[in-house]
Amino acid sequence: xxxxxxxxxxxxDDTLWxxxxxxxxxxxxxxxxxxxxxxxxxxxxxxxxxxRRNLGGYGFGIKGFVLSMIETAIEVTDERVPAxxxxxxxxxxxxxxxxxxxxxxxxxxxxRALAADHEIIMVTKGDLLDQxxxxxxxxxxxxxxxxxxxxxxxPPVYADIFDRHGVTPERAVMVGNSMKSDVLxxxxxxxxxxxxxxxxxxxxxxxxAPEGHPRYKHLEALADLxxxxxxxxx
Amino acid sequence: xxxxxxxxxxxxDDTLWxxxxxxxxxxxxxxxxxxxxxxxxxxxxxxxxxxRRNLGGYGFGIKGFVLSMIETAIEVTDERVPAxxxxxxxxxxxxxxxxxxxxxxxxxxxxRALAADHEIIMVTKGDLLDQxxxxxxxxxxxxxxxxxxxxxxxPPVYADIFDRHGVTPERAVMVGNSMKSDVLxxxxxxxxxxxxxxxxxxxxxxxxAPEGHPRYKHLEALADLxxxxxxxxx
Numbered sequence: 001x002x003x004x005x006x007x008x009x010x011x012x013d014d015t016l017w018x019x020x021x022x023x024x025x026x027x028x029x030x031x032x033x034x035x036x037x038x039x040x041x042x043x044x045x046x047x048x049x050x051x052r053r054n055l056g057g058y059g060f061g062i063k064g065f066v067l068s069m070i071e072t073a074i075e076v077t078d079e080r081v082p083a084x085x086x087x088x089x090x091x092x093x094x095x096x097x098x099x100x101x102x103x104x105x106x107x108x109x110x111x112r113a114l115a116a117d118h119e120i121i122m123v124t125k126g127d128l129l130d131q132x133x134x135x136x137x138x139x140x141x142x143x144x145x146x147x148x149x150x151x152x153x154x155p156p157v158y159a160d161i162f163d164r165h166g167v168t169p170e171r172a173v174m175v176g177n178s179m180k181s182d183v184l185x186x187x188x189x190x191x192x193x194x195x196x197x198x199x200x201x202x203x204x205x206x207x208x209a210p211e212g213h214p215r216y217k218h219l220e221a222l223a224d225l226x227x228x229x230x231x232x233x234x
Numbered sequence: 235x236x237x238x239x240x241x242x243x244x245x246x247d248d249t250l251w252x253x254x255x256x257x258x259x260x261x262x263x264x265x266x267x268x269x270x271x272x273x274x275x276x277x278x279x280x281x282x283x284x285x286r287r288n289l290g291g292y293g294f295g296i297k298g299f300v301l302s303m304i305e306t307a308i309e310v311t312d313e314r315v316p317a318x319x320x321x322x323x324x325x326x327x328x329x330x331x332x333x334x335x336x337x338x339x340x341x342x343x344x345x346r347a348l349a350a351d352h353e354i355i356m357v358t359k360g361d362l363l364d365q366x367x368x369x370x371x372x373x374x375x376x377x378x379x380x381x382x383x384x385x386x387x388x389p390p391v392y393a394d395i396f397d398r399h400g401v402t403p404e405r406a407v408m409v410g411n412s413m414k415s416d417v418l419x420x421x422x423x424x425x426x427x428x429x430x431x432x433x434x435x436x437x438x439x440x441x442x443a444p445e446g447h448p449r450y451k452h453l454e455a456l457a458d459l460x461x462x463x464x465x466x467x468x
Contacts, residue, residue: 054328057328057331057332057363058297058331058363059361059362059363059364063292063297063298063301063361064297066301067297067300067301067324067327070304070320070324071321071324073317074317074318074320074321074324077317079316079317079318079321080317081317082313082317083307083308083311083313083314083315083316083317083320084308084313086304086308086317086320087305087308087313090301090304090305090308093301094288094291097291097292098291127293127297127361127362128293128361128362128383128384128385129291129292129293129385129386130293132385149362150362151362151363151366152363
């Protein structure tokens with residue numbers, strides 16, 4: 001059943017570098033800012049509902065998140081939220097967009113080790129410019145043979161990426177912290193899906209693990225990846 | 235000096251379909267909405283200044299435009315703008331994101347004619363998801379061999395695109411309505427730059443025409459493109 005693995009595709013946010021924690025910090029600030037203007041409960045749930053509602057229009061990323069925060073702030077205060085609070089939300093988003101990258105543990109060594117004899121691809125969603133900025137700042141840019149910034153991580157999107165890079169899916173591995181976006185879709189099109197959990201993952205990215213699937217693997221740390229790829233690559 | 239042209243790259247917004255007019259309409263609405271809350275002059279100039287200031291963080295596209303409108307509304311009213319006005323700005327942005335596509339005259343026939351014996355690529359900037367939506371809605375998707383949604387249209391970006399598609403620049407033509415983004419950078423890396431003006435073009439996209447350059451051409455209409463490509467392709 002095994003084939004020689006030629007290509008390793010990595011998710012970026014919360015697989016290579018911290019991301020979700022900055023959304024959480026901003027969301028806490030959002031709740032604090034609004035506490036003075038509304039007694040509305042479940043602010044986080046109201047915000048999540050707006051994010052879900054707007055995903056089809058805004059897609060993933062910081063700009064859409066800020067717009068959903070503003071929309072929710074107006075909604076939960078019955079249009080009474082002062083402009084200075086909105087201004088703080090916009091500034092919080094600008095802080096996120098200029099926040100220094102923080103690589104996760106073991107990332108550089110692991111990617112470098114695998115890059116020696118594999119094609120290395122980044123597959124990420126979010127705002128185009130923001131993801132490019134983070135990659136540039138990560139210092140990992142030269143290790144990647146290709147960077148694919150996509151609007152959604154669906155099975156056809158992965159099939160197209162593998163096809164354009166001339167790799168048969170059984171020789172490709174996708175690695176990430178989102179079961180829904182990084183693991184299940186590549187498995188569905190015939191590649192390996194490797195799940196490496198992160199301490200915080202956005203609710204929208206949750207899904208059941210495909211336990212027992214022959215091309216699914218749960219690893220505790222990215223540093224375990226080279227040994228695992230070696231074990232399946234013959 | 236001529237080589238057989240193998241690849242035609244098209245800009246999308248205001249080359250294949252209307253775009254800038256929807257920004258102008260929304261901007262007029264922005265000015266109307268704020269007229270009741272501020273005597274500030276030069277609202278359009280203040281907005282443009284915010285757009286320029288935020289371009290490095292937000293990049294191109296509707297979401298960043300809406301965030302810049304909100305920021306400007308707060309700024310010009312000294313934080314007195316009511317939440318209901320901000321709400322209308324958010325809704326105006328959502329209208330833009332769901333607006334039906336309006337193809338420019340002659341686009342479908344021209345792209346179809348050239349697709350018969352050329353590789354056809356779309357090169358566009360803006361929000362990833364929004365550009366994908368417009369392409370899907372345009373009905374032209376099948377005519378394009380590749381779609382490149384980029385954060386900036388610089389000479390290295392064009393060089394990389396031509397390289398990845400295995401075409402030497404002298405055999406590639408880039409067509410668009412922005413002298414700054416669609417014409418000058420491809421010429422700089424050795425390709426042809428074809429300028430097809432649109433009645434309205436964003437101030438930030440203006441630049442001097444490279445009059446007299448052997449790989450520059452100003453065409454009045456997209457329908458003139460197949461004949462011109464034929465004339466330079468030997």
